[in-house]
Amino acid sequence: MSVKNNTEIKNARLIEIFSAIQGEGLNVGTRQIFIRFALCDLRCHFCDSAHTWSVPTSCRVEQTPGLRDFEIHPNPVSLPVLLKWVQRQNAPLIHDSISLTGGEPLLHASFLVEFLPQVRSATGLPIYLETGGHRPEQLDMILPYLDSVGMDLKLPSVSGESRWQEHANFLQLCKKAQLEVFVKIIVSQNTDPTELKHSGELVAEVSPDIPIFLQPVTPLESSVALSTQMPMLAPEPAQVLKWQSLMKKFVNQVRVVPQTHKMLNQL
Numbered sequence: 032m033s034v035k036n037n038t039e040i041k042n043a044r045l046i047e048i049f050s051a052i053q054g055e056g057l058n059v060g061t062r063q064i065f066i067r068f069a070l071c072d073l074r075c076h077f078c079d080s081a082h083t084w085s086v087p088t089s090c091r092v093e094q095t096p097g098l099r100d101f102e103i104h105p106n107p108v109s110l111p112v113l114l115k116w117v118q119r120q121n122a123p124l125i126h127d128s129i130s131l132t133g134g135e136p137l138l139h140a141s142f143l144v145e146f147l148p149q150v151r152s153a154t155g156l157p158i159y160l161e162t163g164g165h166r167p168e169q170l171d172m173i174l175p176y177l178d179s180v181g182m183d184l185k186l187p188s189v190s191g192e193s194r195w196q197e198h199a200n201f202l203q204l205c206k207k208a209q210l211e212v213f214v215k216i217i218v219s220q221n222t223d224p225t226e227l228k229h230s231g232e233l234v235a236e237v238s239p240d241i242p243i244f245l246q247p248v249t250p251l252e253s254s255v256a257l258s259t260q261m262p263m264l265a266p267e268p269a270q271v272l273k274w275q276s277l278m279k280k281f282v283n284q285v286r287v288v289p290q291t292h293k294m295l296n297q298l
Protein backbone atom coordinates (compact mmCIF):
# COMPACT_ATOMS: atom_id res chain seq x y z
CA MET A 32 0.00 0.00 0.00
CA SER A 33 1.35 3.41 -0.91
CA VAL A 34 1.96 6.06 1.70
CA LYS A 35 -0.70 8.24 0.03
CA ASN A 36 -3.36 5.53 0.25
CA ASN A 37 -2.43 4.83 3.83
CA THR A 38 -2.83 8.52 4.64
CA GLU A 39 -6.24 8.60 2.96
CA ILE A 40 -7.40 5.62 5.02
CA LYS A 41 -6.22 7.04 8.32
CA ASN A 42 -7.56 10.55 7.75
CA ALA A 43 -10.96 12.05 7.04
CA ARG A 44 -11.56 14.85 4.58
CA LEU A 45 -14.42 16.79 6.08
CA ILE A 46 -16.72 19.73 5.47
CA GLU A 47 -18.28 19.96 8.92
CA ILE A 48 -19.61 18.31 12.07
CA PHE A 49 -22.74 19.59 13.79
CA SER A 50 -25.88 18.53 15.65
CA ALA A 51 -29.32 19.10 14.09
CA ILE A 52 -32.78 17.78 13.37
CA GLN A 53 -32.88 15.41 10.41
CA GLY A 54 -35.17 16.97 7.82
CA GLU A 55 -35.59 14.17 5.29
CA GLY A 56 -36.74 10.60 4.89
CA LEU A 57 -37.53 7.91 7.45
CA ASN A 58 -35.58 9.62 10.25
CA VAL A 59 -37.31 12.98 9.79
CA GLY A 60 -37.60 14.89 13.08
CA THR A 61 -34.92 12.93 14.93
CA ARG A 62 -31.77 14.57 16.31
CA GLN A 63 -28.52 13.50 14.74
CA ILE A 64 -24.82 14.22 14.86
CA PHE A 65 -24.01 15.03 11.24
CA ILE A 66 -20.57 14.20 9.87
CA ARG A 67 -20.44 15.81 6.43
CA PHE A 68 -17.67 14.42 4.25
CA ALA A 69 -16.07 16.25 1.34
CA LEU A 70 -16.12 15.05 -2.29
CA CYS A 71 -18.91 13.96 -4.59
CA ASP A 72 -18.60 12.24 -7.95
CA LEU A 73 -22.14 13.13 -9.10
CA ARG A 74 -23.31 16.49 -10.43
CA CYS A 75 -27.04 16.62 -9.73
CA HIS A 76 -28.74 19.62 -11.32
CA PHE A 77 -30.55 20.41 -8.06
CA CYS A 78 -27.46 20.15 -5.84
CA ASP A 79 -27.50 22.61 -2.96
CA SER A 80 -24.16 21.31 -1.65
CA ALA A 81 -21.77 22.10 -4.47
CA HIS A 82 -19.32 23.32 -1.83
CA THR A 83 -18.79 19.65 -0.92
CA TRP A 84 -17.54 18.60 -4.37
CA SER A 85 -13.88 19.22 -3.52
CA VAL A 86 -11.83 19.04 -0.33
CA PRO A 87 -11.52 22.41 1.41
CA THR A 88 -8.32 23.29 3.23
CA SER A 89 -10.27 23.43 6.49
CA CYS A 90 -13.43 22.06 8.07
CA ARG A 91 -15.73 23.48 10.74
CA VAL A 92 -16.58 21.67 13.94
CA GLU A 93 -19.40 22.59 16.29
CA GLN A 94 -18.24 22.72 19.90
CA THR A 95 -21.64 22.58 21.65
CA PRO A 96 -24.47 20.48 20.15
CA GLY A 97 -26.82 22.71 18.16
CA LEU A 98 -25.23 26.09 19.06
CA ARG A 99 -23.30 26.56 15.77
CA ASP A 100 -20.27 27.72 17.74
CA PHE A 101 -17.93 26.39 15.09
CA GLU A 102 -14.19 26.18 15.40
CA ILE A 103 -12.09 25.82 12.26
CA HIS A 104 -9.55 23.01 11.79
CA PRO A 105 -7.31 22.05 8.88
CA ASN A 106 -8.07 19.07 6.62
CA PRO A 107 -7.44 16.17 6.64
CA VAL A 108 -8.46 15.04 10.13
CA SER A 109 -7.02 11.99 11.87
CA LEU A 110 -9.29 9.21 13.08
CA PRO A 111 -8.65 9.75 16.83
CA VAL A 112 -9.34 13.48 16.49
CA LEU A 113 -12.62 12.91 14.63
CA LEU A 114 -13.60 10.36 17.25
CA LYS A 115 -12.92 12.91 19.99
CA TRP A 116 -15.05 15.57 18.26
CA VAL A 117 -18.00 13.19 17.83
CA GLN A 118 -17.75 12.12 21.47
CA ARG A 119 -17.80 15.79 22.51
CA GLN A 120 -21.07 16.23 20.56
CA ASN A 121 -22.58 13.15 22.16
CA ALA A 122 -24.04 14.78 25.29
CA PRO A 123 -26.49 12.52 27.19
CA LEU A 124 -30.08 12.12 25.96
CA ILE A 125 -29.77 14.38 22.93
CA HIS A 126 -29.08 12.34 19.83
CA ASP A 127 -30.87 9.45 18.17
CA SER A 128 -28.15 8.54 15.69
CA ILE A 129 -25.09 9.62 13.72
CA SER A 130 -25.63 10.68 10.11
CA LEU A 131 -22.88 10.12 7.54
CA THR A 132 -23.56 12.68 4.84
CA GLY A 133 -21.84 14.72 2.17
CA GLY A 134 -20.99 14.97 -0.63
CA GLU A 135 -20.81 11.22 -1.03
CA PRO A 136 -19.68 9.48 2.18
CA LEU A 137 -18.97 6.22 0.33
CA LEU A 138 -15.99 7.88 -1.36
CA HIS A 139 -14.43 7.50 2.11
CA ALA A 140 -15.23 3.80 2.54
CA SER A 141 -11.64 2.83 3.42
CA PHE A 142 -11.61 5.36 6.25
CA LEU A 143 -15.10 4.39 7.39
CA VAL A 144 -14.13 0.72 7.70
CA GLU A 145 -11.73 1.77 10.46
CA PHE A 146 -13.79 4.59 11.93
CA LEU A 147 -17.32 3.17 12.18
CA PRO A 148 -16.70 0.28 14.60
CA GLN A 149 -14.84 2.68 16.89
CA VAL A 150 -17.46 5.46 16.82
CA ARG A 151 -20.26 2.96 17.40
CA SER A 152 -18.50 1.52 20.37
CA ALA A 153 -17.58 4.97 21.77
CA THR A 154 -21.05 6.53 21.45
CA GLY A 155 -23.50 3.61 21.38
CA LEU A 156 -25.41 5.50 18.67
CA PRO A 157 -26.83 3.86 15.53
CA ILE A 158 -25.18 4.81 12.22
CA TYR A 159 -27.28 6.20 9.36
CA LEU A 160 -25.84 6.60 5.85
CA GLU A 161 -27.14 9.22 3.37
CA THR A 162 -25.92 8.35 -0.10
CA GLY A 163 -26.39 8.82 -3.82
CA GLY A 164 -26.82 5.04 -3.97
CA HIS A 165 -24.45 4.53 -6.90
CA ARG A 166 -21.46 2.87 -5.21
CA PRO A 167 -22.51 -0.67 -4.20
CA GLU A 168 -18.90 -1.90 -3.94
CA GLN A 169 -18.05 0.71 -1.33
CA LEU A 170 -21.34 0.06 0.48
CA ASP A 171 -20.39 -3.60 0.75
CA MET A 172 -17.19 -2.63 2.60
CA ILE A 173 -19.06 -0.90 5.44
CA LEU A 174 -22.36 -2.79 5.57
CA PRO A 175 -21.59 -4.53 8.89
CA TYR A 176 -21.28 -1.17 10.64
CA LEU A 177 -24.50 0.45 9.39
CA ASP A 178 -27.95 0.51 10.97
CA SER A 179 -29.95 2.32 8.32
CA VAL A 180 -29.53 3.75 4.83
CA GLY A 181 -31.28 6.52 2.92
CA MET A 182 -30.61 5.96 -0.77
CA ASP A 183 -31.23 8.65 -3.35
CA LEU A 184 -32.63 7.31 -6.57
CA LYS A 185 -31.58 9.81 -9.21
CA LEU A 186 -34.09 10.51 -11.96
CA PRO A 187 -32.31 11.59 -15.16
CA SER A 188 -35.06 14.12 -15.94
CA VAL A 189 -34.46 15.94 -12.63
CA SER A 190 -30.88 15.22 -11.60
CA GLY A 191 -29.15 14.76 -14.95
CA GLU A 192 -27.65 11.52 -13.54
CA SER A 193 -28.59 8.01 -14.67
CA ARG A 194 -27.54 5.16 -12.34
CA TRP A 195 -30.31 2.56 -12.64
CA GLN A 196 -28.15 -0.58 -12.44
CA GLU A 197 -26.04 0.75 -9.58
CA HIS A 198 -29.21 1.65 -7.65
CA ALA A 199 -30.61 -1.86 -8.16
CA ASN A 200 -27.36 -3.51 -7.00
CA PHE A 201 -27.19 -1.15 -4.04
CA LEU A 202 -30.70 -1.98 -2.83
CA GLN A 203 -30.07 -5.71 -3.26
CA LEU A 204 -27.06 -5.44 -0.94
CA CYS A 205 -29.12 -3.58 1.69
CA LYS A 206 -31.82 -6.22 1.52
CA LYS A 207 -29.34 -9.09 1.79
CA ALA A 208 -27.85 -7.46 4.89
CA GLN A 209 -31.38 -6.92 6.31
CA LEU A 210 -30.62 -3.22 6.77
CA GLU A 211 -33.35 -0.67 7.29
CA VAL A 212 -33.41 1.20 3.99
CA PHE A 213 -35.61 3.77 2.28
CA VAL A 214 -35.45 5.41 -1.13
CA LYS A 215 -35.64 9.16 -1.65
CA ILE A 216 -36.54 10.58 -5.05
CA ILE A 217 -36.29 14.31 -5.72
CA VAL A 218 -39.11 15.46 -7.99
CA SER A 219 -39.53 18.76 -9.84
CA GLN A 220 -41.91 20.13 -12.45
CA ASN A 221 -39.66 18.48 -15.05
CA THR A 222 -40.07 14.94 -13.67
CA ASP A 223 -40.68 12.33 -16.33
CA PRO A 224 -43.44 9.96 -15.04
CA THR A 225 -41.99 7.03 -17.04
CA GLU A 226 -38.86 7.33 -14.90
CA LEU A 227 -40.99 7.25 -11.76
CA LYS A 228 -42.66 4.07 -13.02
CA HIS A 229 -39.26 2.55 -13.72
CA SER A 230 -38.13 3.53 -10.21
CA GLY A 231 -41.18 1.89 -8.65
CA GLU A 232 -40.51 -1.31 -10.57
CA LEU A 233 -36.84 -1.28 -9.62
CA VAL A 234 -37.57 -0.89 -5.90
CA ALA A 235 -40.44 -3.42 -5.93
CA GLU A 236 -38.19 -6.00 -7.56
CA VAL A 237 -35.95 -5.83 -4.49
CA SER A 238 -38.84 -5.52 -2.02
CA PRO A 239 -42.24 -3.76 -2.08
CA ASP A 240 -41.68 -3.12 1.64
CA ILE A 241 -38.94 -0.54 0.96
CA PRO A 242 -40.56 2.88 1.56
CA ILE A 243 -40.24 5.55 -1.13
CA PHE A 244 -40.10 9.24 -0.21
CA LEU A 245 -40.98 11.68 -2.96
CA GLN A 246 -39.23 14.92 -2.04
CA PRO A 247 -40.34 18.03 -3.95
CA VAL A 248 -37.19 19.88 -4.95
CA THR A 249 -36.32 22.90 -2.83
CA PRO A 250 -35.86 25.67 -5.40
CA LEU A 251 -32.26 26.88 -5.46
CA GLU A 252 -31.72 30.50 -4.51
CA SER A 253 -31.24 31.41 -8.13
CA SER A 254 -34.16 29.10 -9.11
CA VAL A 255 -31.88 27.87 -11.88
CA ALA A 256 -30.39 24.39 -11.95
CA LEU A 257 -26.63 24.07 -11.78
CA SER A 258 -24.99 23.29 -15.12
CA THR A 259 -28.19 23.40 -17.22
CA GLN A 260 -29.35 26.95 -16.51
CA MET A 261 -32.87 25.44 -16.57
CA PRO A 262 -35.44 26.58 -13.98
CA MET A 263 -35.60 24.07 -11.11
CA LEU A 264 -39.15 24.47 -9.86
CA ALA A 265 -41.06 22.51 -7.23
CA PRO A 266 -43.84 20.35 -8.70
CA GLU A 267 -47.45 21.47 -8.70
CA PRO A 268 -49.65 19.83 -6.01
CA ALA A 269 -51.64 17.99 -8.68
CA GLN A 270 -48.44 16.48 -10.10
CA VAL A 271 -47.30 15.21 -6.70
CA LEU A 272 -50.67 13.62 -5.93
CA LYS A 273 -50.69 11.85 -9.28
CA TRP A 274 -47.14 10.57 -8.84
CA GLN A 275 -47.76 9.33 -5.31
CA SER A 276 -50.66 7.24 -6.51
CA LEU A 277 -48.60 5.99 -9.48
CA MET A 278 -45.82 4.80 -7.15
CA LYS A 279 -48.30 3.07 -4.84
CA LYS A 280 -48.88 0.53 -7.59
CA PHE A 281 -45.39 -0.80 -6.88
CA VAL A 282 -44.51 -0.37 -3.20
CA ASN A 283 -46.50 -0.35 0.02
CA GLN A 284 -45.43 3.04 1.38
CA VAL A 285 -45.06 6.23 -0.64
CA ARG A 286 -44.72 9.44 1.35
CA VAL A 287 -44.39 13.02 0.12
CA VAL A 288 -42.11 15.01 2.42
CA PRO A 289 -40.28 18.27 1.61
CA GLN A 290 -36.99 19.24 3.26
CA THR A 291 -38.38 20.04 6.73
CA HIS A 292 -35.06 21.15 8.24
CA LYS A 293 -35.14 24.21 5.98
CA MET A 294 -38.53 25.17 7.48
CA LEU A 295 -36.93 24.94 10.92
CA ASN A 296 -34.03 27.04 9.70
CA GLN A 297 -31.64 24.19 10.51
CA LEU A 298 -28.45 23.79 8.50
Ligand code: SF4
Nearest residue numbers: 071073074075078134
Ligand atom coordinates in the same frame (compact mmCIF):
# COMPACT_ATOMS: atom_id res chain seq x y z
S1 SF4 B 1 -25.17 13.43 -4.79
FE1 SF4 B 1 -25.71 15.07 -3.35
S2 SF4 B 1 -23.80 16.26 -3.08
FE2 SF4 B 1 -23.53 14.97 -4.91
S3 SF4 B 1 -24.13 16.31 -6.61
FE3 SF4 B 1 -25.93 15.11 -6.03
S4 SF4 B 1 -27.06 16.40 -4.56
FE4 SF4 B 1 -24.95 17.24 -4.74
